[in-house]
Amino acid sequence: MESGWPPLQEPESKRIWGAVVAGVAADLGAHAADLAVRVADLMRAELPEFISDAEAYDQQVASAEASLRAISAQLERGGDPRAVILPAATVAVATTGVHRLVALTPMLRSYRLGHQVVWQWLLARISERTPEPIVLARAADLLSAWLFAFVDTSSSLAEQLYETERDEWMRSAMAARVEAVEAILSGRECDTRRASTRLGYELGRHHVGVVAWMESAPEGSDPQPALNRLLQQLGQLVGADAVLVCPRGAKSSVAWISRARAFGDGDLGKIAIAVEAITHEFAPLLAVGTPGRGLTGFRASQTQAGHARRVATLIGAATGSVTRYDEVAVVAMATVDPEQARAHVVGVLGGLAADDEATYRVAETLAIYLEENHSRNRAAARLHIHANTVAYRVRQAESILGHAIGGGDLDLRVALALLPALRRLPSS
Known part of the structure; x- marks a missing residue:
């Protein structure tokens, strides 16, 4: 032997x-x-x-x-x-x-x-x-x-x-899924039944589009499993019938959370509240579109989530935060053309758009004061400062602007909403 x-x-x-x-x-x-x-x-x-x-x-x-x-x-x-x-x-x-x-x-x-x-x-x-x-x-x-x-x-x-x-x-299955998703988002696929079959995901339901990403990850690590777990957990939280996830790079994924009954504002609020508790082991960011139904809603909600992510990047959203499109829609629309956005902010705010922290605090206080319908007390509560400080900063803002704050302040509100994104807007 x-x-x-x-x-x-x-x-x-x-x-x-x-x-x-x-x-x-x-x-x-x-x-x-x-x-x-x-x-x-x-x-x-x-x-x-x-x-x-x-x-x-x-x-x-x-x-x-x-x-x-x-x-x-x-x-x-x-x-x-x-x-x-x-x-x-x-x-x-x-x-x-x-x-x-x-x-x-x-x-x-x-x-x-x-x-x-x-x-x-x-x-x-x-x-x-x-x-x-x-x-x-x-x-x-x-x-x-x-x-x-x-x-x-x-x-x-x-x-x-x-x-x-x-x-x-997985590469084969994911490639087919990504192709089907791209066909829907680009408008090349308009048949709900056929698209549902290709995806293995029922498109006739109500959908919320989500983007999840990480700004950084340890070298050699794969963030995708953690992002997938997070998205699945969020789906369970709102009673989803299905969650469809598509990786979009090493550190980001797009997803849809769907169910037969409509989503309410409270459901989106649950997602925002839950993210910090769920993600204590890593630091993702989320952007969420408004709910929509059927193939059109599937497409629109994810497009909105993409714009919300763009705004989150522009304003420097903190890790572990959720940016909802319905809360940043004006900024999202106005920053599609960066040059127009910058021109509007500078034209309306003048010196209040200056790039220093003290002036920015004044502008931020004015924005919240206007959101709270000119209430010093409610603005103070949101900012965790004294009402007299709010009044002082509003007077400072009026001095910089060169006029009193009146009732017809739509342009001013839009400019103040755009201001946090101004520093990261590309310039000519």
């Missing part, structure tokens, strides 16, 4: 292997079918997410039997346990598991369960064949080491196969 496995190069180990293990190996091949059923039964009991139906069970029986026959052949000739070629039936289990969205963890645990059954069976057989304790101990050590090496190599190969298949399958 020639073997490339180092422990069997030693003469005494080689002799014990030939006298004890090789004979048991032949028995293993003869009982492979029965043992495969025992392995599959244990997996079905311990890993219901892995063996979820009759087809998965039959597939696992076939995989286990093929592996057992391979083990039997290798053991009988004293072959190197690291020289593993996964049987076709085992490859089928891994690839099908990817398509059934089975996680990698239960698949790897299935190897440990199979190892448990096979080791117990082999140990019982060599114990029956070997009356001498010293020989039995050596045979058990050799067989245990061999089986561990075989299972370790097999599970590593299966893990590589699973990850490769998952990456290829």
Whole structure:
């Protein structure tokens, strides 16, 4: 018996292997079918997410039997346990598991369960064949080491196969999803039924478009799983029937949260409140469109979310914050043309648009004073300052503007709303 496995190069180990293990190996091949059923039964009991139906069970029986026959052949000739070629039936289990969205963890645990059954069976057989304790101990050590090496190599190969298949399958599925989404957003796809089929997502419902992104992430990390979990959690929070997520780069994703009944303002408020609690482990930003229904609403809400993200970037929104389109619509519309926006702000505000913190505080106070219908007390409460400070800053603003604040202040309100974005607006 020639073997490339180092422990069997030693003469005494080689002799014990030939006298004890090789004979048991032949028995293993003869009982492979029965043992495969025992392995599959244990997996079905311990890993219901892995063996979820009759087809998965039959597939696992076939995989286990093929592996057992391979083990039997290798053991009988004293072959190197690291020289593993996964049987076709085992490859089928891994690839099908990817398509059934089975996680990698239960698949790897299935190897440990199979190892448990096979080791117990082999140990019982060599114990029956070997009356001498010293020989039995050596045979058990050799067989245990061999089986561990075989299972370790097999599970590593299966893990590589699973990850490769998952990456290829996800790329393929995601590419099709992205293409379908782009067709809808660009207006090339206008058939609701056909688009729903392509996406695997019902477009006849009510939708809220969302953009989630990170400004930065640790080098070498993949933020997409965290963004996906966040978006799924937000969907659960508002009782969504479905959440559709599309990655849009290494650190951003677009998504739609949908349900059969209409969304209210309170639902959008829940999203904003929940983000900070959900995302304590990382620091994303969210932009949210207004709810819409059907294919048109699907398109419009995501377009609005994109504009809300643009505004969030312009105003330097804090990480962990949510920017709602309905709260920044004026800024979003007015900053589509940066030159016009800048000209309006400077033309209306004059010196109040100066790029220093003291002047900016005066302008910010004036904006909130106008939002609160000229109420010093309500503005003070929002700013957490004294009402007299509000009055003082309003007088400062009037002095800089060169006129009193009156009732016809639409242009002024728009200019003040645009001011936070002014510093990041591109200039000629």
